[in-house]
Amino acid sequence: MLRRTIVMATAATCAVAAASAAVTVANAGTTSAHRTAATYRGSSTTSGVALETWLYGGSTGDSECTAASEYADNRVLTGALKPEYWSVTSKGTVTLETATSGTCNGYSAANVADLKAHSAYQYPTVSGMTTADVHALVSSSSKRGAAVSQLTSLVTGANLSGVDVDLEDYWSWSTADFTNYRTFLGQLANSLHAKGKKLLVDAPAMTADASFYDYAAVSAVGVDELEIMAYDEEFDTASGARCLPITPYAWLKQVTTYAQSKVPDPNKLVIGLPSYGISAPDPCDLNNVTGNIQYSDMKKSPGFSTDPATVAARRDASSGEIRWVSGGTLYDYVDSTALNAKLAVLKSLGVTKVSVWSLGGGNPWFTG
Template sequence: MRFRRISTAAAAACAVTALATGIAVSCPTPSRPADVSAIQLQAWLYPGSPGDSQCTAPAEYSDDRVKSGALKPEYWAVNSDGTLKLETTADGLCNGYSPANVRDLKKHSAFQYPTASAMTTGDVRALVSSSTKRSKAVSQLTTLVVNAGLSGVDVDFEDYWSWSTADFANYKTFLRQLASSLHAHGKRLQVDAPAMTEDAPWYDYAQVSAAGVDELAIMAYDDQYDTPAGTRCLPITPFNWLKKVAGYAKSKVPDPSRLVIGLPSYGYSAPAPCDPNAVTGNIQFSVMQQSPGFSRDPATVERRRDPSSGEIRWTSGGVLYDYVDGTAMDRKLAVLADLGVTKVSVWSLGGGNPWFRR
């Protein structure tokens, strides 16, 4: 894919004038950003009940936006007892597993990595601390991807900062076992990791990568949750923070083919001034459009564009709203291209979330 953006303030102002007035204006020719044409694009999608906004994901990827990249549907959830539950369309879930959905994924992507998801330390601990449950999960995951002819597995076990030393050790054991099983069948393992800018006791990129992980996907978003209380909420992915996250990840995983950086395509709302514990995150675009003060006017959108992140931000009724549009995505992608990143994953498809402009 090839991407374009307006790279100078004069050109941007000219474009806004043309859009806002409808008058033909001779604008400067947009220059290309850093070369992003060779970056492999990936995207996550997740299940929901009929009518949920995430259910539009298949209609979005059907434009072949990741035809040469990867699709990563959440097919498994880790139960509180450490067992895996396969999330299927037979359970009434969109984006769940079914042979028909697998065929559709393959039609529109080069690689498919169904995700196994655990969002709490308790759920992660219940699985990885038990040799019996680790072995059973490895067997379930491997069997499905082999039988369905999928590329591998994406492991998304989170709440990292609450993990103990034992949790991290058991997690790495699970990854080694899963990697060994998948590799024996010619399949691959991708692992989702937290955004970090320095060493921490609860997670180590290099150690995880050394556990046999083929691709480490760094989730470089949700910086708003680290806002000091009483200040204005941070953007989802500020440019300078993105550079630090990607730079640190590259120092730990120097092989670019084994490193994926995750970018956001969603919005959030929060009290103004900020209370990080009251942030409503992962707001899809179809919902964000219903927010007080939302505007489609190009001039208004550009006035609201935050220079530190490219994101669209405004306050209404004591609430801050922030979302990532296509222009913001382009600019974040250009930052990563400048750093030599070759694989980028987007959270997430569904709800009409903006995508890179083409």
């Protein structure tokens, strides 16, 4: 998920435990240096796939502040950049995070111009991470209306492509919350479409029907792209077991095929892939999983190695991820080889749009 907090709470989901992987991953190194725009545009790994990627704000000097220098290599020159510009408050209002307030990657005229120079589309994200915050926004007609007006006004005035909505904690929503959420999305879609803009909506990874979320019902309210966040499967780990990988291949396939059954138009379906790491007690303690660890910080983990033989020995066959245990803690991260292999799974299923969480901290990107 688009998680900005580090220690994540347990989430009971409907995902099926991953089976043995059907994809074999070549033993390779951890990541590569930035490549030229021509390399990315001509890459056989990503050919035929429209790429998107998220970035989020931080304080000066934070690792996420390197995001702009990373997309400057034009890796998504023909794709989309999705900076987190807004957050939902506990009162249900939407706050704009600006560069002038000291937030790197925040909104400013200069940052907007930079996004446009390095991408074909720009969809700033509005983020709400708790059920209480989401409820406060979507349950109030006046607050929905104010948010719709605020979001539409900024993307229209700045000539951006649309809005990416990331309202989470889905598993704790009531039926009324989901109904009001759909109402909010429908109102925002109508407002954006009237200005020639698009609505993207981030959705949880699912493998079967569930009471808390319905892909088809969300898509039907005028959503232009439903973005399935196919990561954080570690939160489905059985008690007493080692944490599952972030995105096992078999689970990724289940998530994708289920989503395709609900949103059959490939132009409206985006699958999100992870580029980050986690750490957790071994055996897994779901209340103490540290997520969204950027590569620059992962390199500081006990036992981290770039030795090719060590990396090869640690590469997990079920996910392609690099996993090892040191001092009773499991470390797991997605390198470029694993990212390439996950993309290959999606391409084999006919997926044509992929988004990556996230830029910043030197997180790996597709290669080859």
